[in-house]
Amino acid sequence: MSERESAEGDGLNDIERTDKEHVFGTWSYQKEVSPTQVVDADGVRFTTADGDEYIDFSSQLMCSNLGHSADRIADAVDEQMRDAAYVSPGYTTENRAKLGEKLAEITPGELSKTFLSTSGTEAVEAAIKIARFYTGKQKIISRYRSYHGATYGSISVTGDPRRLESEPGIPGTIKAPDPYAYGSTLDPMESVEYIDEMLELEGDTVAAILVEPIVGSNGILVPPEEYLPRLKEVAHDHGALLICDEVMAGFGRTGEWFGCDVFDVEPDIMTMAKGLTGAYQPLGATIVTPEIADHFEENMLCHGHTYAGHPAAVAAGRAAIDIYQEENLIERASEVGEYLGDRIDELADRHPSVGDTRGVGLFRGIELTKHPEKRVPFGERADKISPGSTVVDEVSATAADHGTYVANMINTLIIAPPLTITEDEIDEAIAAIDAGLEVSDDAMEH
Numbered sequence: 001m002s003e004r005e006s007a008e009g010d011g012l013n014d015i016e017r018t019d020k021e022h023v024f025g026t027w028s029y030q031k032e033v034s035p036t037q038v039v040d041a042d043g044v045r046f047t048t049a050d051g052d053e054y055i056d057f058s059s060q061l062m063c064s065n066l067g068h069s070a071d072r073i074a075d076a077v078d079e080q081m082r083d084a085a086y087v088s089p090g091y092t093t094e095n096r097a098k099l100g101e102k103l104a105e106i107t108p109g110e111l112s113k114t115f116l117s118t119s120g121t122e123a124v125e126a127a128i129k130i131a132r133f134y135t136g137k138q139k140i141i142s143r144y145r146s147y148h149g150a151t152y153g154s155i156s157v158t159g160d161p162r163r164l165e166s167e168p169g170i171p172g173t174i175k176a177p178d179p180y181a182y183g184s185t186l187d188p189m190e191s192v193e194y195i196d197e198m199l200e201l202e203g204d205t206v207a208a209i210l211v212e213p214i215v216g217s218n219g220i221l222v223p224p225e226e227y228l229p230r231l232k233e234v235a236h237d238h239g240a241l242l243i244c245d246e247v248m249a250g251f252g253r254t255g256e257w258f259g260c261d262v263f264d265v266e267p268d269i270m271t272m273a274k275g276l277t278g279a280y281q282p283l284g285a286t287i288v289t290p291e292i293a294d295h296f297e298e299n300m301l302c303h304g305h306t307y308a309g310h311p312a313a314v315a316a317g318r319a320a321i322d323i324y325q326e327e328n329l330i331e332r333a334s335e336v337g338e339y340l341g342d343r344i345d346e347l348a349d350r351h352p353s354v355g356d357t358r359g360v361g362l363f364r365g366i367e368l369t370k371h372p373e374k375r376v377p378f379g380e381r382a383d384k385i386s387p388g389s390t391v392v393d394e395v396s397a398t399a400a401d402h403g404t405y406v407a408n409m410i411n412t413l414i415i416a417p418p419l420t421i422t423e424d425e426i427d428e429a430i431a432a433i434d435a436g437l438e439v440s441d442d443a444m445e446h
């Protein structure tokens with residue numbers, strides 16, 4: 001890939017420089033922000049203004065599950081925008097009603113009524129409020145290795161270091177240990193019993209336990225089969241609800257519709273966003289059981305947004321679910337996901353700096369280590385908000401030099417390609433990561 005040059009010496013073109021000057025980069029020291037202009041995206045690939053083409057091996061922010069440039073969704077949005085671009089949430093549209101019905105159909109068990117919003121963080125905010133209103137209790141237990149969003153409620157239940165600058169956050173949030181077999185001294189099943197004890201010690205004050213059924217940005221942590229069923233039992237034994245945050249794991253990523261389907265567990269409340277529209281429009285959703293829904297017949301649901309159920313966004317959501325269903329993308333993710341898993345295992349065999357590989361379907365992580373026996377992470381990026389290392393950044397950068405975009409977080413490469421990816425495209429991306437891992441191999445402790 002070409003080295004970028006510019007008269008200003010910052011490597012940015014005019015558009016990128018204008019963007020950097022006038023638009024904040026998220027989760028960043030602004031002086032380090034270096035936006036890259038994307039001019040085209042099609043299928044599993046995107047192209048930058050330089051003309052460089054990349055395989056999108058992380059679906060951008062783990063959200064472009066359907067790949068890029070699906071005309072059918074663009075047409076559905078276009079048609080809705082021309083018919084009625086916006087109606088207040090007190091009105092409805094055919095797309096909104098049909099999307100609600102579809103969500104009841106594809107989500108597990110009896111989950112049936114959905115609160116609509118515009119993002120994952122808002123879906124989590126709604127879940128927290130609904131759980132508090134319904135149970136009349138205030139506390140939410142969530143886990144350390146988790147991300148639930150950036151607004152105040154959801155950053156307060158987030159466990160990873162991104163929460164630190166926003167603390168103390170909202171009252172009543174408690175963090176629990178994680179099912180992280182590779183990196184924690186606690187066995188994953190012991191960690192559930194720990195939560196059981198926490199609930200006991202908190203008395204009857206906990207509204208809900210909130211978890212990502214398969215942890216996403218904190219390193220693709222897949223708990224043992226018995227973990228989530230036991231967690232639901234523990235919650236219910238103490239009069240607390242189970243909320244599954246499916247914002248990243250949902251919509252086929254795991255080879256099932258939702259992460260909790262992998263464990264055959266029906267939560268009381270489930271949050272969705274990202275893959276819900278395949279990222280063609282911003283849309284969040286919080287679905288609840290009929291029992292919880294009934295509560296709000298006589299008790300006011302004190303929550304809402306101007307753009308709740310925005311016509312264009314729900315049109316995209318409805319069209320996206322049609323595509324998942326008609327193109328059998330969930331089954332496809334499971335099949336192609338097996339192939340991806342095998343290819344990743346080969347990388348682990350070849351590269352000593354691969355400490356652990358985890359995941360299911362097209363939702364996989366490669367955790368790096370500088371010392372495999374002691375499981376020591378690379379830790380040079382001395383930054384309490386975005387821990388990890390310059391080494392894992394260099395692995396991603398080298399993969400990009402070889403034509404593949406792969407995100408990373410906390411020493412882990414986050415592999416989550418569009419569900420439409422082919423085995424040949426996987427091979428291409430794996431070859432790029434193979435080259436990247438040479439860098440981490442060279443950086444190991446000897």
Ligand code: PLP
Nearest residue numbers: 119120121147148149245247248
């Ligand atoms: N929940 C999970 C599990 C997520 O991964 C994310 C974002 O990555 C969120 C919530 C927040 O979603 P958003 O960025 O759309 O607000």
